Amino acid sequence: MAEDGSPEGGTKPLSRIQARNRRRILEAALDVFSQAGFRGATLDQIAERAGMSKPNVLYYFDSKDSIHVALLNALMSRWLAPLERLGTRAGEPPLDALMAYIRRKLEMSFEMPRESRLFAGEVLQGAPRMAPHLDSTLKPLFDEKCALIRRWVDEGQLATVDPEHLLYSIWAVTQHYADFEAQVGALTADQATARERAATHVDALFFRLLAPRQKT
Amino acid sequence: MAEDGSPEGGTKPLSRIQARNRRRILEAALDVFSQAGFRGATLDQIAERAGMSKPNVLYYFDSKDSIHVALLNALMSRWLAPLERLGTRAGEPPLDALMAYIRRKLEMSFEMPRESRLFAGEVLQGAPRMAPHLDSTLKPLFDEKCALIRRWVDEGQLATVDPEHLLYSIWAVTQHYADFEAQVGALTADQATARERAATHVDALFFRLLAPRQKT
DNA sequence: CCGGTTTTTTACCGTTTGGTAAAGGGACGA
DNA sequence: TCGTCCCTTTACCAAACGGTAAAAAACCGG
Numbered sequence: 046m047a048e049d050g051s052p053e054g055g056t057k058p059l060s061r062i063q064a065r066n067r068r069r070i071l072e073a074a075l076d077v078f079s080q081a082g083f084r085g086a087t088l089d090q091i092a093e094r095a096g097m098s099k100p101n102v103l104y105y106f107d108s109k110d111s112i113h114v115a116l117l118n119a120l121m122s123r124w125l126a127p128l129e130r131l132g133t134r135a136g137e138p139p140l141d142a143l144m145a146y147i148r149r150k151l152e153m154s155f156e157m158p159r160e161s162r163l164f165a166g167e168v169l170q171g172a173p174r175m176a177p178h179l180d181s182t183l184k185p186l187f188d189e190k191c192a193l194i195r196r197w198v199d200e201g202q203l204a205t206v207d208p209e210h211l212l213y214s215i216w217a218v219t220q221h222y223a224d225f226e227a228q229v230g231a232l233t234a235d236q237a238t239a240r241e242r243a244a245t246h247v248d249a250l251f252f253r254l255l256a257p258r259q260k261t
Numbered sequence: 262m263a264e265d266g267s268p269e270g271g272t273k274p275l276s277r278i279q280a281r282n283r284r285r286i287l288e289a290a291l292d293v294f295s296q297a298g299f300r301g302a303t304l305d306q307i308a309e310r311a312g313m314s315k316p317n318v319l320y321y322f323d324s325k326d327s328i329h330v331a332l333l334n335a336l337m338s339r340w341l342a343p344l345e346r347l348g349t350r351a352g353e354p355p356l357d358a359l360m361a362y363i364r365r366k367l368e369m370s371f372e373m374p375r376e377s378r379l380f381a382g383e384v385l386q387g388a389p390r391m392a393p394h395l396d397s398t399l400k401p402l403f404d405e406k407c408a409l410i411r412r413w414v415d416e417g418q419l420a421t422v423d424p425e426h427l428l429y430s431i432w433a434v435t436q437h438y439a440d441f442e443a444q445v446g447a448l449t450a451d452q453a454t455a456r457e458r459a460a461t462h463v464d465a466l467f468f469r470l471l472a473p474r475q476k477t
Numbered sequence: 478c479c480g481g482t483t484t485t486t487t488a489c490c491g492t493t494t495g496g497t498a499a500a501g502g503g504a505c506g507a
Numbered sequence: 508t509c510g511t512c513c514c515t516t517t518a519c520c521a522a523a524c525g526g527t528a529a530a531a532a533a534c535c536g537g
Contacts, residue, residue, distance in 0.1 A: 062514075081386060084301030088495060100497080101515055109495065162385055165440070169378055169385065170297060172443040179447040187448050209449060210462035217437035218430045224381070225433075227388040231395040232403050233425060246426035253469040278484075278534095304525060316527080317485055325525065 067105050069095045071119065074112050079159040082166045083113055083174075114174055117167065120160050121178055127153070128186060132193050139197040140255055147251050148244065150219040155240055161223035187212065204257050211254075218247055283321050285311045287335065290328045295375040298382045299329055299390075330390055333383065336376050337394055343369070344402060348409050355413040356471055363467050364460065366435040371456055377439035403428065420473050427470075434463055 073095035077086040088109055092099040106112045127149040132142050154161055167175050187209075194208035222229060222243060233239045289311035293302040304325055308315040322328045343365040348358050370377055383391050403425075410424035438445060438459060449455045 060513085066514090082298045082300060082382075084298060085386070087493085089493090098516060099495085100517085103496065104514070166298075166382075166385055168441050168444045169382055170301070172447075176443075176447070179444060183444075184448060188450075206465070207458050207462045210459055213437055213441075213445060213459075214434045214462065214466055217433040217441075221429055221433035225384050225429075227392075228384045228395065228399075229429060231388075231392070232400060234404075242423050243426055243429075246423045246430065249422070250430055250466065250470050254466050276483085282484090303523080305523090314486060315525085316487085319526065320484070 063105070066095075066097070066101075069097075070102055070105055070112065071116055074116055075120075075159050075163065078113060078116065079162040079166070083170075110174070116163065117175055117178065120163065121182060123157075124153075124160060124164065125183065125186060128190060131190055139194075139202040140252075140257070143194075143203070143255060144248065144252060147215055147219065147247060150215060151222070151244060151247055154219045154221075154223040158223035158226060161220050165220065165224040201257060203255050206255060215251065218250065279321070282311075282313070282317075285313075286318055286321055286328065287332055290332055291336075291375050291379065294329060294332065295378040295382070298386070299325075326390070332379065333391055333394065336379065337398060339373075340369075340376060340380065341399065341402060344406060347406055355410075355418045356468075356473070359410075359419070359471060360464065360468060363431055363435065363463060366431060367438070367460060367463055370435045370437075370439040374439035374442060377436050381436065381440040417473060419471050422471060431467065434466065 070091065074086070074091050076094055077090045080086075081090075086109075088099050088102060091112070092102045095102060102112075106115065127146055131146045132139070134142065137145075164175075167173075172179060190212070191208035194203070194206070194211065197203045198205055198208075229239075230236070235242075286307065290302070290307050292310055293306045296302075297306075302325075304315050304318060307325075307328070308318045311318065318328075322331065343362055347362045348355070350358065353361075380391075383389075388395060406428070407424035410419070410422070410427065413419045414421055414424075445455070446452070451458075
């Protein structure tokens with residue numbers, strides 16, 4: 046709503062060149078912020094990677110801060126989309142739905158590591174620029190899906206599990222491959238099969254936790 | 262070995278006041294670095310929290326960089342101690358040893374969140390100041406313990422599991438509570454029982470993965 | 478109390494950084 | 508040809524930052 050980058054934050058129709066340049070700035074900023082953190086990134090780096098001068102960047106965004114906020118806002122929905130879809134496919138067994146969610150999150154960790162690291166860096170430092178979003182956007186979604194999982198457990202379609210901590214561990218395990226890529230890359234012996242083995246491992250980890258025990 | 266902070270890095274005996282002030286600086290730096298990241302932290306902040314002037318801090322450490330490196334070095338052993346102990350208790354069943362390791366790591370995440378976040382921030386940005394340690398210290402230890410776990414699996418004392426990714430997921434899940442504390446704190450409904458429920462959940466998650474299936 | 482060493486402070490420097498002012502360029506209609 | 512609107516550049520600034528010089532203060536054995 047308010048991540049407009051044009052000089053005045055009005056509700057202008059947003060010209061073609063504006064859209065293109067803002068996209069380029071955000072793309073460059075994602076590179077720089079995710080690699081160096083907010084404080085470690087500089088406007089000059091962002092400008093250079095976006096192929097324009099620093100004042101030109103500041104023509105499209107009011108400040109370094111607003112670039113960061115715009116990025117976070119723009120990425121939030123993409124990042125939470127899989128969770129939003131969880132349990133919306135009619136007739137899908139809960140275990141299948143959860144395992145599909147987990148697999149999708151793992152895929153995203155490998156395919157969108159910059160986004161993962163951007164969020165990780167922000168939360169790591171206390172989420173100073175994301176607190177409103179955590180409360181207004183993530184919290185309701187989180188509570189809704191926790192209630193859904195709790196229902197599934199009560200119906201006996203899942204093994205007994207703490208929904209909150211289940212989601213925490215899903216996020217932790219999947220995002221680990223993006224956020225700690227430097228470590229994983231230094232330790233993993235066989236890089237070629239790493240992704241496939243990660244998928245197999247994560248699948249087993251959560252399947253054995255979630256598959257309902259045989260009923261009495 | 263080389264994290265000496267005195268003006269010259271010789272092998273001086275290190276006086277009482279030197280030890281005290283260096284400890285105070287490192288304590289303050291742990292606060293500041295873990296909260297703001299390397300680039301986000303300033304010498305003035307560290308000096309203020311240590312209760313001394315900026316030049317006085319630089320009397321004990323050559324540079325901001327050397328404080329960070331000294332911190333990393335000093336913390337590395339404490340952080341890896343539980344992994345080093347894994348499997349050294351004679352006669353302990355492998356499953357018990359691993360579960361004890363996991364519980365200890367989770368405790369550390371709650372009791373030493375600053376240390377966890379310091380490492381996380383460093384790795385998140387590509388581990389620029391820790392790469393040597395990853396290769397020389399962590400890698401051999403990691404390989405050794407992976408071999409140990411693989412042996413346990415082959416002996417049928419653990420369920421089939423990928424040792425590398427098992428350790429990754431243990432680290433991911435346990436450290437998540439420290440590294441993403443801002444998020445967990447914003448989402449968790451009942452803060453009072455959070456730690457206990459985390460322990461129960463993590464226990465179940467890994468026990469169900471690792472407990473050997475009934476033999477044929 | 479003294480002389481030398483260690484520790485701490487004051488004052489300062491050069492660079493980097495986020496941000497601004499203002500002029501220039503290009504496209505387009507009248 | 509002129510004006511004008513949107514975009515871009517050049518030149519610049521004040522603050523913050525890591526770090527240094529050098530003098531003052533505190534410490535300590537004799």
